[in-house]
């Protein structure tokens with residue numbers, strides 16, 4: 115009797131197992147865009163079944179196995195089978211609408227194997243050509259993404275229809291597991307986001323930015339002196355320059371050394387974030403149920419990492435803020451966004467906790483959002499100057515004609531220095547800092563050029579492709595500041611990269627862009643007036659050609675193979 119039961123359950127198990135294999139194989143054959151005479155190759159999942167699971171099941175299913183377990187396994191396999199068929203049918207449901215083109219993908223898995231893992235903007239731009247469409251559609255396990263590869267599509271959807279396109283995708287790994295939900299760059303388009311954005315904007319709108327001029331001048335003089343002393347560490351000096359400005363603006367905190375405690379804190383929190391917000395980096399963003407897997411479960415490394423990283427995330431938000439509150443109580447706090455707002459909103463020694471949370475969150479995000487991005491801009495600008503000495507000379511001549519080598523350039527000189535300004539704009543275009551900006555999410559189904567944009571889809575502008583589009587920027591790979599100088603360029607002025615995606619689009623456009631541009635402007639104008647940027651020379655006196663290479667990621671960072679781009683011209687002078 116018992117032998118019979120064991121044999122029956124074993125038969126059922128084998129039957130359901132092969133049934134599942136057949137279903138998966140059949141679904142893959144149906145959906146696979148294979149050519150006529152091409153042999154069918156099985157994707158990863160099939161291989162896993164045939165190579166590993168099948169022998170293991172064979173072992174388990176010997177008639178000596180425990181029948182009840184085998185029965186349960188059979189039921190599970192049947193459930194999986196049914197689920198696979200259901201998902202397949204759902205994906206293939208007849209749509210009255212037409213999705214934009216894109217790589218075909220596989221049933222159930224969609225484009226999981228097509229998603230590019232590095233320099234994805236290049237692949238997206240190639241696909242736009244291949245499918246002859248500026249709008250591309252991708253689907254991973256049913257989660258849909260629309261990539262906008264042209265200025266026309268990005269401005270039409272993200273700017274003009276911004277009331278529908280200003281949400282953010284869910285970002286399970288970053289927000290729900292690593293604790294970044296307080297960062298308003300990640301927040302959904304809700305009242306909570308609006309209150310954060312308003313608080314930030316009131317303080318950092320262009321007419322309020324002159325309040326930061328003194329600090330920007332001061333840290334620029336320190337920056338020039340540091341370059342003189344250790345030019346080979348120019349990269350660290352740039353980071354300290356931009357980091358000092360944002361930390362002063364946020365908390366009134368003065369950065370004194372390159373290995374400053376706050377900067378270190380921010381880096382620890384930021385590095386994992388930059389890793390995980392990468393497209394396709396986390397399966398949990400495509401399969402939300404995975405977030406419930408316990409951290410001890412084999413293979414759930416992402417949960418273990420997230421728990422560790424979440425501690426740094428909260429430290430970044432809380433430690434500087436608590437220190438500031440102590441400084442306010444002791445009467446030693448300097449003027450800053452957080453200090454001014456805390457004082458303004460405190461009545462009889464009490465502040466509404468919701469208001470305090472907004473100040474804490476907005477201050478906490480400033481270093482995160484503003485340091486790597488602004489540093490990347492100055493980095494790429496230096497790289498361009500080392501590569502194009504004639505452009506550098508022209509910018510230096512313009513500066514010399516205004517400041518006459520008697521002082522450092524100042525913000526009042528800015529409108530008289532259009533060519534210097536143009537070098538900065540051209541850097542934003544030539545080396546886009548955030549090549550895919552940040553993803554938006556469309557809230558309601560929409561239509562663009564006859565294509566359906568499904569509700570809930572992630573909408574990603576390919577800023578790199580837009581800023582390298584020949585139609586707007588002829589010879590897009592050439593560094594040519596004349597594009598942005600009135601009356602110089604033969605074809606007329608080309609569109610300003612600030613309005614073509616360098617800082618994102620619509621209601622989510624970067625609110626720190628003017629602060630960032632001011633910091634970068636004072637740094638580059640001061641470098642032009644005091645140094646020559648040139649390629650480094652090796653020990654034998656040979657010029658080292660800097661390779662133009664960029665780190666991959668959310669924020670694109672130039673790294674060069676030169677030891678120092680500086681050649682001292684004359685000492686930095688005191689600011690006016």
Ligand code: HEM
Nearest residue numbers: 299483484487488547548551552617618619622624626630
């Ligand atoms: C050159 C430097 C910078 C670049 C290239 C840059 C770029 C961007 C981009 C592309 C976005 C996303 C826009 C979108 O979703 O369409 C963004 C958002 C944001 N940036 Fe910047 N940024 C820079 C500097 C700064 C600075 C200095 C700060 C703060 C002091 C800052 C604060 C923010 C914030 C808070 C957001 C989130 C806005 C929201 O979601 O509503 N950024 N930035």
